[in-house]
Amino acid sequence: MTAPAIAQPAARRKEGFSAFEMFVFALVVALLAIAVFGPFFAPDSIYSSDIANSLMPPSAANWFGTDDQGRDVFWRLIVGAQTTLLSAFLVVTLYSLIGVTIATVAAAGPRWLDEGLMRITDIGLALPGMIVALGFAAAMGASLRSAVIAMAITGWPITARMLRGIMRQTMEQPFVAGAQVLGVSKWRLMTKHVLPNSLDVLIVKWAGDIGTTVLVLASLSFIGVGAQPPSAEWGATIASARGYVSTAWWTVVAPGAAVAITSIAFGLLGDIIQVRRDPSLRGN
Amino acid sequence: MLMSIDSISKSYNAFPNPPAKVLHDVTLNVDTGEAIGLVGESGSGKSTIAKCMLALIKPEEGRITYDGIDVIHAKGDDLRRFRREVQMVFQDPYGSLNPRMTVEELIGEGLLIHKLEPTAAARRARVAEMMEMVGLNPNDMDRYTRSFSGGQRQRIAIARALVIRPRILVCDEPVAALDVSVQAQVINLLQDMQKKLNLAIVFVAHDLAVVRHLCEKIVVLHKGKVVEQGSRDEIFGAPKMPYTQSLLAAVPVPDPVVGRARRAARRLETAN
Amino acid sequence: MKTVHPLPDEASVVPVRQPLITVEKLTVDMPLGRSGSSVRIVDGVDFTIGVGERVALVGESGSGKSLTARALMRLDRLAKLSGRVDFDGTDLLKLSDRDMGKLRGSSIAMVFQDPMSFLDPLMTIGDQVAETLRIRGIGKAEARKRALAVLDELGVDRAAERLDAYPHEFSGGMRQRVVLAMALVGEPRLLIADEPTTALDVRVQDQVLDLLDDVSTRRGLAVLFITHDLGVVAGFAERVMVMYSGRIVEDGEVASVFAKPSHPYTQGLIKAVPRIDQDLNTLYAIPGAPPPPLARPSGCPFHPRCDQRFDRCGVDLPALQPVGMSRVACHLLDGKGA
Structure with a gap:
């Protein structure tokens, strides 16, 4: 009965990636490369308006056409990719840090503290995140920075709740009792033994969250509480182009597609990592 | 007497049922350098006693004293000394070692936190020496434990516990999860260490043959109570209680x- | 019938039994994920179990003992089997899934280590025991009657009252009896028992062994008992087969194998087990650990751990050869050839 269990870990190591998985990886790598290096190659003209060339359809000179200011849509997307992805990374990293801190304190602390923090988390979970972020951002004054801060302080409850549960499970493992018997401090117990063995799931969530955050950030910018024009951020770009949907569709479709592709790519990356980690999910 | 356990009782909440009492008035002593076996069937409370001895859980009633320290209420320096001098080895060689730590980190952790060696180099040297002592290759120091077999992991666990020179080693079924051909290696190692380091071993096991081999004093437990305790010869040669007799009679002998x-x-x- | 099955006298002629199941060159390959490659867990196993014979299959983790037994019932869908398993004149490996399904439970039955995972918590004991019969179209009243008879036979107290009880109302030992009843109600001729007593306390283990002993004697039931516990082997089986790294390395009558083991692995195993009836200073310990199936050494898989190895052991794989009444796979038996 032990034999299949022996075969498993070896199986996981040996297996190659499917064509679809390779495609998703390539897409994510391409998006990251574009966001990091793309803006270096952008022509200066995208920052100045050229009314004579406004709303030109896609052509050899302007692959995705030009917008109402006569700026090249393609290069604005590339520059916007950096703003958008960087902001999304920042948001997810910030709220993950908050979530990890709260989860660790709750898991390590006495019962009353755990209970208290989890009730606060429950309240956070019950509130609709985007609406609260909208409120925060509006109160701080509409800007990309406000939107990032607002999302960072509203995004942590899911992470905190999930991680605290996983850490409690990890704390049941024999090696944690072993560390206690050895006499390690509470700080070392949590940071060296419990936390590193609980973070795996966060990596999965992190990839998926980038995708959702790109979408939410674009939405906030679209309704005017995030990045402001002339920023090339995708949501802001869509917002300023929305008047031209019927006359110059490319000005809206291009950034819209960029948002969709990016959020789907990171979402799929999260799914792939999750399935890879848990062989029982395979075959779906 | 190194450690004395004086009429301890322990219950677990079993809401909505009344709390389940798993230990009733258990009394036993551990002397310096002796190997004592706690035997019993599942539900006998033997693992619970081990956890109490390691101060992982606290009994509601009774006292546990280790070398002048009141274990149940120990704090500060007393607790630190207790933690250094009473160590353990668990059953599961897979779950009992942190998978994110290298062999050196695992074995050296006790030296680090109890500040027993001043420098990283000195710690490394002690870890190497300890690995040699338990039959591991010191060249494997920088590896993670996932590539080690069950028997090797148990050696790592033993090295981790013994490197800080404890006076009591509590072993909860340390060979139960190992292959038959590997069990003997670990039993011999424990026996060897006990003699070399004048270590008291508390050996919790369901396998009476292993306990007979390893322990000079035996405590027989049943449903959270001590049924009988005595020397190896008393318990295995002339058991007094019917429960002990029935337990011994049921052990299969590898001889047709x-x-x-x-x-x-x-x-x-x-x-x- | 409260007797312990007699140990065949070494001097007496061992009765020639009619073979019930004959396994030839059985191999079991398990796939490695989706990559298409596989690993051979059982590597060419031959043996026969006679009618009513009680055979123990002993081995450590990775030896392939469980997969060998499961292959006889074709329980692992992913496993690729080859060779021949002749049961009563039919090759089980060639049967259709449907016919194999009919055979399970009626001709060959199996019990496992963890009784609780094989009992449906929402179904009464009576219904679960009777189910094997109901599947084969036997009427409800008749099935219940026969379920009761088997539970009675296996010493379940007040069986008639407890037919309508649920598994959680039974103790561990009683649950194992119920699982045994489920296996036996179809009146199989071969019972495969995969570590059925490993999770039980010694006193309960002892009762279950007594029970198996009685049932097998009374019914002339052949038992293939998979275990790693040599004590259980010595007390229960008539013959023992020792597996190591996917192959049988020794096969013989229990009395002679324990008295005079031929394979160095068997010798080491017997010396490595502490005994309740003896004091020893140190145990003999076989060095190293059993090899994982993906990293089998060349030649004899045991040679890196063997204290009697010589040049040839690292090169040639020894075949399982008859030695007196036993079979052994070891080059020592050919002499060192020097």
Whole structure:
């Protein structure tokens, strides 16, 4: 009965990636490369308006056409990719840090503290995140920075709740009792033994969250509480182009597609990592 | 007397049922350098006693004293000394070692947190020496434990516990999860360490043959109570209590002639 | 019938039994994920179990003992089997899934280590035991009657009252009896028992062994008992087969194998087990650990751990050869050839 269990870990190591998985990886790598290096190659003209060339359809000179200011849509997307992805990374990293801190304190602390923090988390979970972020951002004054801060302080409850549960499970493992018997401090117990063995799931969530955050950030910018024009951020770009949907569709479709592709790519990356980690999910 | 356990009782909440009492008034002593076996069936409370001895859980009633320290209420320096001098090895060689730590980190952790060696180099040297002592190759120091077999992991666990020179080693079923051909290696190692380091070993096991081999004093437990305790010769040679007798009679012997004779005799007895 | 099955006298002629199941060159390959490659867990196993014979299959983790037994019932869908398993004149490996399904439970039955995972917590004991019969179209009243009879036979107290009880109302030992009843109600001729007593306390283990002993004697039931516990082997089986790294390395009558083991692995195993009836200073310890199936050494898989190895052991794989009444796979038996 032990034999299949022996075969498993070896199986996981040996297996190659499917064509679809390779495609998703390539897409994510391409998006990251574009966001990091793309803006270096952008022509200066995208920052100045050229009314004579406004709303030109896609052509050899302007692959995705030009917008109402006569700026090249393609290069604005590339520059916007950096703003958008960087902001999304920042948001997810910030709220993950908050979530990890709260989860660790709750898991390590006495019962009353755990209970208290989890009730606060429950309240956070019950509130609709985007609406609260909208409120925060509006109160701080509409800007990309406000939107990032607002999302960072509203995004942590899911992470905190999930991680605290996983850490409690990890704390049941024999090696944690072993560390206690050895006499390690509470700080070392949590940071060296419990936390590193609980973070795996966060990596999965992190990839998926980038995708959702790109979408939410674009939405906030679209309704005017995030990045402001002339920023090339995708949501802001869509917002300023929305008047031209019927006359110059490319000005809206291009950034819209960029948002969709990016959020789907990171979402799929999260799914792939999750399935890879848990062989029982395979075959779906 | 190194450690004394004085009439401890322990219950677990079993809401909505009344709390389940798993230990009733258990008393036993551990002397310096002796190997003592706690034996019993599942539900006998033997693992609970081990956890109390390691101060992982606290009994509601009774006292546990280790070398002048009141274990249940120990704090500060007393607790630190207790933690250094009473160590353990668990059953599961897979779950009992942190998978994110290298062998060096695992074995050296006790030296680090109890500040027993001033420098990283000195710690490394002690870890290497300890690995040699338990039959591991010091060249494997920088590896993670996932590539080690169950027996090697148990050696790592033993090295981790012994490197800080404890006076008591509590072992909860340390060989139960190992292959038969590997069990003997670990039993011999424990026996060897006990003699070399004048270590007291508290050996919790369901396998009475292993306990007989390793322990000079035996405590027989049943449903959270001590049924009988005595020397190896007393318990295995002339058990007084019917429960002990029935437990011993049921242990299979790896010898067809003796084994069958024992079973036939026992069946004859139950038939009458 | 409260007797311990007699140990065949070494001097007496061992009765020639009619073979019930004959396994030839059985191999079991398990796939490695989706990559298409596989690993051979059982590597060419031959043996026969006679009618009513009680055989123990002993081995450590990775030896392939469980997969060998499961292959006889074709329980692992992913496993690729080859060779021949002749049961009563039919090759089980060639049967259709449907016919194999009919055979399970009626001709060959199996019990496992963890009784609780094989009992449906929402179904009464009576219904679960009777189910094997109901599947084969036997009427409800008749099935219940026969379920009761088997539970009675296996010493379940007040069986008639407890037919309508649920598994959680039974103790561990009683649950194992119920699982045994489920296996036996179809009146199989071969019972495969995969570590059925490993999770039980010694006193309960002892009762279950007594029970198996009685049932097998009374019904002439052949038992293939998979275990790693040599004590259980010595007390229960008539013959023992020792597996190591996917192959049988020794096969013989229990009395002679324990008295005079031929394979160095068997010798080491017997010396490595502490005994309740003896004091020893140190145990003999076989060095190293059993090899994982993906990293089998060349030649004899045991040679890196063997204290009697010589040049040839690292090169040639020894075949399982008859030696007296036993079979052994070891080059020592050919002499060192020097």
